[in-house]
Amino acid sequence: MNCFNHDKEAVGFCKHCYKALCRDCLVDLGDGLACKEHENEVKELNKLVSKNIKIHSNMPKNTSFTNLFYLFLGIVFIWFGYSTSDKILNLAFIMGIGFIVFSINLFFRTKVLFKDE
Ligand SMILES: [Zn+2]
Numbered sequence: 001m002n003c004f005n006h007d008k009e010a011v012g013f014c015k016h017c018y019k020a021l022c023r024d025c026l027v028d029l030g031d032g033l034a035c036k037e038h039e040n041e042v043k044e045l046n047k048l049v050s051k052n053i054k055i056h057s058n059m060p061k062n063t064s065f066t067n068l069f070y071l072f073l074g075i076v077f078i079w080f081g082y083s084t085s086d087k088i089l090n091l092a093f094i095m096g097i098g099f100i101v102f103s104i105n106l107f108f109r110t111k112v113l114f115k116d117e
């Protein structure tokens, strides 16, 4: 494949416009390649990505806390539903089961999400 601007062999793609470019046209930003036109855009993009990675790495702690919270809510609701009514299937009880199912679902979702780490 040839460079978008020259008749030379392309060595990479701009991270912003995905044009194939030669060594002379590309700027290596360490975290990706950019054409001269998009140097700033790609820098911004890289900043954004590293910010996201930081947020991402804080997430497991937060979600496991949310998990426990819903699990706790579920137990409280089930206990409340169980102790205030003869019928096992009252609203509080059903909501309690809902919270627990939600928390288990959340647990598996975050596990899938973070299995690479
Ligand atoms: Zn570009």
Ligand SMILES: [Zn+2]
Pocket (backbone or CB within 6 Å): 003, 004, 005, 006, 008, 021, 022, 023, 024, 025
């Ligand atoms: Zn070129």
